[in-house]
Amino acid sequence: MKSNASELAVINIAVLITCFNRKLSTLKCVRALIVNSLPSTVRLTVVVVDDGSTDGTAQLLEQEFPEVHIHRSPGDLYWCRGMHQAQVIANQFNPDFYLWLNDDTILQSDTITRLLSTEEQIRAKSGKPVVVVGNTIDEQSGTLTYGGCARLSGLKKMRFTRIQPTDIPQRCDTMNGNVVLVSKEVAEIVGYPDPVFEHAMGDTDYALRAVNLGVDVWTAPGVHGTCSDNPSAGTYMDTSLPLRKRWKLMMGRKGLPWRSWLVLTKRHAGPAWPLYFAWPYISLIAGLYKKRDTAKA
Numbered sequence: 026m027k028s029n030a031s032e033l034a035v036i037n038i039a040v041l042i043t044c045f046n047r048k049l050s051t052l053k054c055v056r057a058l059i060v061n062s063l064p065s066t067v068r069l070t071v072v073v074v075d076d077g078s079t080d081g082t083a084q085l086l087e088q089e090f091p092e093v094h095i096h097r098s099p100g101d102l103y104w105c106r107g108m109h110q111a112q113v114i115a116n117q118f119n120p121d122f123y124l125w126l127n128d129d130t131i132l133q134s135d136t137i138t139r140l141l142s143t144e145e146q147i148r149a150k151s152g153k154p155v156v157v158v159g160n161t162i163d164e165q166s167g168t169l170t171y172g173g174c175a176r177l178s179g180l181k182k183m184r185f186t187r188i189q190p191t192d193i194p195q196r197c198d199t200m201n202g203n204v205v206l207v208s209k210e211v212a213e214i215v216g217y218p219d220p221v222f223e224h225a226m227g228d229t230d231y232a233l234r235a236v237n238l239g240v241d242v243w244t245a246p247g248v249h250g251t252c253s254d255n256p257s258a259g260t261y262m263d264t265s266l267p268l269r270k271r272w273k274l275m276m277g278r279k280g281l282p283w284r285s286w287l288v289l290t291k292r293h294a295g296p297a298w299p300l301y302f303a304w305p306y307i308s309l310i311a312g313l314y315k316k317r318d319t320a321k322a
Contacts, residue, residue: 036067036122038137039115043074043107044128045100048082051128055090057250058126061137069137072115073128074107076100103278105227108202109220112212123212125205125228127171130161130252132204140206143194143245154211156235156242158197159204159249160190170254171204173197173244174229183294183301185229188244197242202228204249214238222285224278233293261309271309281305 040058044051051073058071071093075083077100086093096114098107112123122144124137136159144157160172174185176198188195202218205228215235218227232242257263261275274280287302294301 033066036064036141037118037120038067038069038122038124039112039118039120040069040071040124040126041108041111041115042071042126042128043076043102043104043111044078044082045076045103046078046080046082047128048078048080048085051082052085052089054126054128054130054132055086055093057131057134059090060134061132062134063137064141067137067141070094070115070118070120072096072111074098074102074111074114076102076107103224104202105218105222105224106220108218108227112217121209123207123209125202125207127203127252130171130203130250131164132159132250133248136204136249139247139249140204140245143243144206144208147194147241147243148208151241154208154214154240156200156211156232156240157194157206158200158232158242158244159206160244160247161203161250161252162248163253164251168254170252171201173242174199174201174232183290190244190247192246194243194245197232197244198236199229199232200242200244202231203252211235211240214240219288221288223282224285226285226289230289230292264312268310275306275309 055071073086073093074096076098083095083097086095094114096110098110102110108125115123140157140159144155147155158173161170162168163170169187169189172190173188173195174197175188176182177184177186185199188197215231215238218231222230235242261271261280276282290298290302
C-alpha cells in the first residue's frame with residue numbers, strides 16, 4: 026500500500042529559550058514562533074528557562090501559552106547555562122531536533138520549514154548530520170546582526186567575522202546561537218552547550234567543537250528573522266568609560282570573564298593559547314594608557 030501524509034513520520038522539535046526580564050521581547054519572540062507555518066508532520070515543544078525574572082515574564086508566558094514548558098531558576102544561569110538546562114529538560118520529550126532561539130529574536134513565518142529543508146538537503150549530500158544556523162538582521166537598518174561566522178587566519182584565529190547570507194548554504198567555522206537547528210544525531214556527538222561558560226562563548230565553543238568532531242556547521246540561505254545587535258556603549262568596549270569601570274565590566278559575566286575565556290582559548294587557540302588568553306586584558310590596559318599619554322601630550 027502507498028503511504029499517505031498521515032502515515033509520514035512526525036518530526037519533533039524542541040525549541041530552547043532562556044530569558045531574563047525582557048517580558049515584551051520574550052512574548053513577541055514566542056508569539057512569532059507559535060504562528061510559524063509548519064508542515065503537518067512537524068510538532069513543536071517549547072521549553073523556556075526563566076532565569077529569575079522579576080518583571081512577570083514567566084507568569085505572562087503561562088497565561089498566554091499554557092502549552093509552553095517553563096522552568097524557573099533563581100537567576101544564576103545566564104544564557105549558556107540556561108540553554109544547557111533547557112536542553113536537559115527537553116530531552117524528556119525525545120526530540121528529533123533542538124532549535125536554539127534567543128528570546129529577542131523574531132522569526133519569519135517560514136523559518137523552521139526552511140531550516141529543516143536546508144538541513145535535509147545538506148545531510149543528504151554529505152551523508153552525515155550537520156548544524157544549520159539561521160541569519161538575523163536589524164529590523165530598522167536591515168544590517169546582518171547574527172548568524173554563521175568565519176574564523177580569521179593567522180594571529181587572529183580567535184576572532185570571527187559574520188558570513189553574509191546568500192541564496193545557497195555556506196560552510197561556517199562557528200556561529201552565533203540566536204537561531205540554530207541541531208539534530209538529535211549532532212547532539213549525541215557534540216553534547217550540550219557547555220555550562221562551564223558563564224554566559225556567552227558557549228555558542229562559539231559548540232560550533233568549534235562540532236567541527237573538530239567532524240560535524241559540519243552551515244549557515245542557511247537568506248534571512249530568518251530580526252534581532253538587534255548589542256551596542257558597545259556601556260560595555261567594556263566603550264572607550265569613553267574610565268579604566269576601572271571597563272575592567273569591572275570586562276570581568277563581569279556579560280563581558281569577557283577570565284574563566285570562560287580561559288576555557289575557550291585553551292580548547293581552540295592551539296599551543297599559543299596563553300598569548301591569546303592574555304591579549305584582550307593587556308590590550309584594554311595598554312590601550313587606555315596610550316590614550317592617557319596622548320591626552321597629556
